[in-house]
Amino acid sequence: MAAYSPVSTRSTARRRDSLSSSGGASSVRRLIAVVRSTPSRLGPVYSRRVLLRNFAALCLGHATVTAALLPLLALQAAVSANMGSLLLAALHALASLSSLVAPTLVQRVGCNWTLILGYAHACVFFGLHLYPTPYTLVPAYLALGVWMGPIVSARVTFLMTLASKLAYVVTEEEEVEDMDETSSHDAELPRHDLDALFLMDDSQERVCGSEACPVTSVTPDSPQGINSTTDETQLVFMLPCKTSAMLASVFLGCSVMGVALTAAFLDRIRMFVYQDPLERPTGVAALRAVCNAFRDPRLQLAAPLAVFIGLEQGFMLADFSKSYVVCALGLPNVNLVFLSLGALQSLAAFTLSMMLRHVQRYVVIAVGFVFHTCLLLVLLLWKPSGDDPALFYVISAAWGVCNAIWETLNFTLLVTVYPDSWQAPLAHCYFFRFLGLSLAFGLHRGICNWLKLYALAATLVLAVAPYTWLEIKLESHRRLKTHLTTL
Template sequence: MDDIHKTSNEKVHVLSVSSAPSHHVHHAVMTHVGGIEYDKTRRRSTIHSYTLSNYHALSHDPQTMRAVHEMTRAKAYKNVIALGLAFMFVFTAFVSIQGLQSTMNWEGGVGVTSLSSIYVTTIISCLLAPWIIQKLTTKWTMIIAFVLCTGYFAGNFHPEHYMLVPLGALLGLLGGPLWSAQATSITSISLAYSEHIHAEEQEIVVNKMMGIFCGLYRTSNIWGNLITTLVLGKNETLHVPQYHNFSTNSTCGAGYCLTVEDELNHGIYFSQNAMRTISSKTKIMLLSIYLGCGMMGIVILISLFDQHKNSKLKCRDDVLSSKETFLATIKMFKDTKCLLLLVIVVFIGLEQGFMFSDFTKAYISCTLGVTSIGPVMICFGAVSSVSCILIGCIASRHIKRFAFISAGATFNIGLLIVLWLWKPSTLDIPNFFVVAACLGLCDAIWQTQTYTLFGIIFMHKQEAAFASYRMFYATGCAIAFGYSYFLCVETKVLILAVVLIIGLICYCVIEMKVQLQSQHIKDIVAL
């Protein structure tokens, strides 16, 4: 009888607590499942409720609670917008200069070689990202990376191998930590703000903040291509020939299939003509604009982005030693959820590489000429930017992540079918902008949802999680650029479709695991 009476009292206690306001409920009733502590009273509506592996609330030490108390709406939005603007300025320059390297610095292949050094060292730097961020903090990691970016822009005034390749390698060494620090900052700000307003759905806040950042950052595609188009358009000597298809048995679109010899012959032909038509004065004007954009990004980050007293809002985990932090990214590969998610991250990198390498070359340039790349890519950047903001601020409140990713994957597969069957011609110019807009929409869905997913699942090890994310994203980009000269476009489209399907299956496995675990925890709460 005493046991029954005790159990009855416990049930009454749970019910009475659950009717209290949400900010009192948070610490009220906890339960242990497999040695992991869960908040039984935290009500969440999605199938990934109570988190995916272990629910880590922010720690309640005085420093963290003070940060939560100070993270007002104005402060949270100020930091997210400042970070988005800083990345917008820096990557406006980087996107533009990346697109011009193969033509502006063609002699000896110095431009493309410097870009390769960036991607290679970026993959390596992802292993060091948690350790670097722990030593420098998120803010100063991003500031130093921006300084190296600006140094790389300046190095293009004197494009020699001994100048650009080392600068590119140095930039890549902080490429992984840069993106890991950015994602960690956005997630930490979002979690602190959600605790400050006692939000029941932390993921909605994270999704919204990530959408705002991605929306601002993605406008770099607009401004970068706009600057290039306007400056080169005013160059009186610019009469760049159309992108000719040198192979007699190839066509534009999915049928585009040049041999390595054809590509090399085309590269020499086009680069020499382009270099002769871009005057030294125009080149200096472009590089000066890029240098100014880089410096503006540094100024915004230093002056407007707040330095958190701790590099991240700590969870209930113990503080890691330097050695443990150094090995944190490698240990992520032992996490089943991380391995399953990395397939879809590789797909995102592959599709980005396809967009900036094959779509611009085999569809736009082959049919309309190189001068049409800028306007079409502006359309891509505009749709991607607006979609990121809408998805983060509006749609995420009413549509769950699983529905978003499923719809995005279905839409993306349909788009790949269009790219496989479409035979572009000069008579269907609007279709180029429609396809670019669709690619921008898919890009927005993948960017916002996967970043949010990593931030929520791996809340307790953000730096390592986002470092592994960036590593496999860069790997996907490197693979896409690497096989660009060896595979036909039709084959590349099929590869994208296969990887996307595998990635979606892996994601569904995770969601099913989450649903089962969530139901298990709900059964415990019901007790």
């Protein structure tokens, strides 16, 4: 009879358990590999590192182009000659129309090529400012307006694709925020040349703030060295030639960097690659979806808020920058004022996106309405003066917070109500937003500021009322659905 050894029995059992555990681990690894390589409804699965790298490339490319475009819009509206605001109005009017066909273009061309071609047109747009004549600037603004809608649609589509992929790859809940950075560049202009842009009172002081009204004609006293005369150069900046060329060169460099970052580091992230080609929506179907979005009663209730967002952004870029900042502080302070606006808007959007999980949306709407109403009242009663420059930064920062509230509420509403078909509602939203921007720039040199502030207040009421009603209906529907699920 063989001797019984408990030690050998235990060692044999341990080896058997080790083999079983190693075999189980290898089986789990093979299962994970199979799952990752198996087609899903979201297309192929990418690693977290690849997705985050594409997100960084998307943000950097967009930030560099935006850092050049937004200061140019503010300068063109604030210190340009007679036709500058009309060019911006035409640009955003075409952008509102191009946003309707943007989903079709993005679907046919792809997000990557749409962004590359759009940013390339932005490079041409900035480059033509080196030769500022009506024959170069009018086509440049019209062409950029045509590409503005597809650029926005491609950027949001790529961002939503990355968010869907990240939600599938990682196990913990993560959020990806698209932060827009704005920056400006200083430009010096003699005071007597800026005086031609403003009305003067009896004591030969500028009329600033809500009392400012548009000047019918602009005739600078010293045309030598100034890019503004009474004939063909009424479309360009009232800036010295060297300053205009330097700004255009800096903006062109930023846009070229944006194109390079987008083309070099942005991968082709496939979404519905395993879907049957016959089931993919065609261009006609995408256009039909956009047309149906105008008949959606929920989007009809949200449309006034999109118009208000465009109006208030246009007011800040055109009227606040000119009648408040440039009039009281001077042109070099425009960059710092809008830098404070952009910084607080980014911070507020990041904070609000996390707070919406724990705070009722009605509270956020009420806070935004009260804050924005107070800001409009301040701008209506306040007479800006250079003796207290801190108020300009406080007001612009508070305005950025209000803008973040409305944009975050509007965007989260679209992606929540339309989680799988948000392209057409997004095009509907940007159509009305660009329409509001076009209207704001078109009225920049048409009516006085106090009328614009009253119009903004009325539009705020008309926008918040239907949007609040929409949120109430959606919240009651969600509660009813949750109650039926728990039964």
